[in-house]
Amino acid sequence: MNATQVLVLNSGSSSLKYQLLDMPEGRRLATGLVERIGEEGPGRLVHTPAEGERRERELPLPDHAAALRAAGDELAADGLGLDSPGLAAVGHRVVHGGRTFTEPTVVDERVLAEIERLVPLAPLHNPANLAGIRTALAINPDVPQVAVFDTAFHTTIPDHAACYAIDAEVAAEHRVRRYGFHGTSHAFVSRRTAELLGRRPEEVNVITLHLGNGASAAAVAGGRCVDTSMGLTPLQGLVMGTRSGDIDPAVVFHLSRVAGMSVAEIDELLNSHSGLRGLCGDNDMREVVRRMDAGDERARLAFDVYIHRLRSYLGAYFAVLGRVDAVAFTAGVGENATRVRTAAVAGLDALGLAVDERLNTAADRGPRLISPEYARVAVAVVPTDEELEIATQAFALVNA
Ligand SMILES: Nc1ncnc2c1ncn2[C@@H]1O[C@H](COP(=O)(O)OP(=O)(O)O)[C@@H](O)[C@H]1O
Ligand SMILES: CC(=O)OP(=O)(O)O
Ligand SMILES: [Mg+2]
Secondary structure (H helix, E strand, O other), X not given: XXXXXXXXXXXXXXXXXXEEEEOOOOEEEEEEEEEOOOOOOXXXXXXXXXXXXXXXXXXXXXXXXXXXXXXXXXXXXXXXXXXXXXXXXEEEEEOOOOOOOXXXXXXXXXXXXXXXXXXXXXXXXXXXXXXXXXXXXXXXXXXXXXXXXXXXXXXXXXXXXXXXXOOHHHHHXXXXXXXXXXXXXXXXXXXXXXXXXXXXXXXXXXXXXXXXXXXXXXXXXXXXXXXXXXXXXXXXXXXXXXXXXXXXXXXXXXXXXXXXXXXXXXHHHHHHOOHHHHHHOOOOHHHHHHHHHOOOHHHHHHHHHHHHHHHHHHHHHHHHHOOOOEEEEEHHHHHHOHHHHHHHHOOOHHXXXXXXXXXXXXXXXXOEEOOOOOOOOEEEEOOOOHHHHHXXXXXXXXXX
């Protein structure tokens, strides 16, 4: 039988999302989420097969290897194990590929070493991605492991947008520059947005707003990324669930000198206790909006700071692109938070932006326009699907 299945692994700092897809149709055979990896107390696994009951259990999860083995067991129970002859490839989301990896890549020793070398640039993400690859290889060394890099789509960003204005030698020696992340999503969504407009990707300029727990914006000109809001690490740019996004770098010196905080403590502050959570205590946009509507001032401020930053990037990318055909909202917040979309473009008629509230609040799920007929710039909601995109790229590579 022809191997047509691709298992996609998306390892986060404390979670593992996985999907088994049958290609090239992209039909989902099973999806799962393993949470609370390496944290105190038991971890949790939820496995949903395409046919049959969803299964949920608690289990010890000391590390990512344990999480992947547990996921493998669930798949095996459905006859879909990592050693199944139907498996054509395992596709891995790898967050940091530096400037080395511009395309999906079959993993070998050299690739593993390079991902390892990039660990200092993505300390939360790359070790988890490596653990996923190594464990999958240990379970089945014969199936190709394909790494799909968050940074790959951003390697087209020109130097004038990617270079920080710091000492050039220091920057070069330590590889300090803007890399950008969520590239698989920005690529997928910008292409789908062109489709929605009935045009080819080469013909359109799109601003994609990936607003999930992590959040980033990208300026995409004719299918090529020319700027993005994340930088050396996924900390820069927009206000996120728990990350600060842009701050004056002197905040770090100030906290070190005046508050006596260590680098590790400031790192933790900016990555985990900032953003919406830092401003109001909640990192979930649903909760922020609910509290704001109930008159909570801290939640109101958190929402307003989030929106102000988003609008600043939106305006900046109009200047970067010169001509904008569409703005696309995606990921958990972008796809669901109607209030965020309304506030993001409110009063921007001069830029050709407007939202039709009837379309904005309609219960549709698929890619759709939410701007009124007359608007010069299309505003769209385009659900992202990083797993499908990774499976598509991995399947194409192993069949090439
Ligand atoms: N109906 C909703 N309204 C507002 N925000 C939502 C809604 N549903 C999900 N979200 C937001 O989406 C976020 C998760 O987005 P997601 O893209 O899944 O993030 P990640 O991949 O980074 O985990 C949640 O933190 C939540 O704030
Ligand atoms: C790179 C990044 O921020 O990823 P996530 O949004 O999954 O945390
Ligand atoms: Mg995500």
